[in-house]
Amino acid sequence: MTSMATEGEKRTAKRAMAGRLSWGLADQAVCSLNNFAVGIYVARSLGLTAFGVFSLAWVTYGVVLNVSRGLATDPLVVRFSGVSTESWRAAAARSTGTALGVGGAIGAVCLVAGLALGGQVGPAFAALGVVLPGLLLQDAWRFSFFAAGTGRKAFTNDVLATVALVPAMVVAARVDTVAAFVLAWGAAAAVAAGYGCLQSGIRPRLTEARAWLREQRDLGYRYLVENVGVSGAAQLRAYGLGLIVGVGAVGVVRGAELLLGPFLAVLMGLSLVTVPEAARVLRQAPHRLARFCLLLGAGLAAGAVLWGAALLLVPDRLGEFVLGDVWSSASELIVPAALGVAGAGLGSGAAAGLRALAAARRSLRVQLFASACYVGGGLGGAAVGGAVGSAWGVAAATACGSAVWWLQLRAALRERHRNSLSEVRTT
DSSP, rough: OOHHHHHHHHHHHHHHHHHHHHHHHHHHHHHHHHHHHHHHHHHHHHHHHHHHHHHHHHHHHHHHHHIIIEEEEEEEEEEEEOOOHHHHHHHHHHHHHHHHHHHHHHHHHHHHHHHHHHHHHHHHHHHHHHHHHHHHHHHHHHHHHHHHTTTHHHHHHHHHHHHHHHHHHHHHHHHTTTHHHHHHHHHHHHHHHHHHHHHTTTTOOGGGGEEEEEEEEHHHHHHHHHHHHHHHHHHHHHHHHHHHHHHHHHHHHHHHHTTTHHHHHHHHHHHHHHHHHHHHHHHOOGGHHHHHHHHHHHHHHHHHHHHHHHHTTTOOOHHHHHHHHHHHHHHHHHHHHOOOOHHHHHHHHHHHHHHHTHHHHHHHHHHHHHHHHHHHHHHHHHHHHHHHHHHHHHHHHHHHHHHHHHHHHHHHHHHHHHHHHHHHHHH
């Protein structure tokens, strides 16, 4: 009887996990569709050079987003996944308040810098500064809902953002500037951020952001450095590529990323739930964590290779219809870009395990190493072979980084096993 009950509980747990993973994929599919639509619309409307300017603003947003996640939502996901509703609500209020504060502070800096820069780049960065608080708050609600196991709410929130984007993009197209498109993208996110407050019944507590940072400092500041290492490396590569080859090359790389967009949607969608799920596996069946991470990483790597192979079969006419003038250059990057994403996918399995183990020191060291490889490979390749060389350099860098992620996860699991044995002997 007990055995039957145990089997039933296992099946129920697997169904629940599958449901949470499905909501993560669905949510990221909508979010990526949103991002894909913006990128394609700008590429087709403004041309390669303006698309390069937009891509610089986009990459900068990625850095700020990862600052917010490191300080606000990553500690929330690690420590408040699967806890009581009261604990989650209190933590979510402080976490979202922290994200809002990060958006306000860095947004002010972007606004001032953009006004000082002028030219083509300045207005885009000024517009980014205006919309950052709404963008970061909306992202914080997504992670908060997944930490609570209510991915359906995150999905609904992103659907609203996508719907709101349509009229905003129509208005931006009439203005026909990069800044207008940045404002349209941010305005749609602000609508969804406001709706997140209604969905949760929680008001972000900006005044408690300092308390949250203090309480989560053992994880938050390490995750901050780790996350900034990821997005900062991408930003350095983009800026360096612009200096070495030209702003148009930044647009070419972004175009290749858009071609990989559907698969990146899967990768990013799973990233929303893999850390909470890994944390649940660790609590319920710690001996299964390594297998969970291996299946995750191998599946993502295989998927990236298959998607890249499918892209090679796309006819030029269809590619030009989607990306316009960007297609001819971006299509040359399909193979190295797909291999780079495959390497990142393989490493993400181990990264989820290290996050679940709260091994922040180990994950920080690996991420700094991987980021250094990324910048070195991306810029070294650019100096040798332009945008194509940069893509191949990044592919080699992600392979090296993935190997180190797995070595560190193996070491962390051994360390945890030794500590468990020591505790048993002591008692």
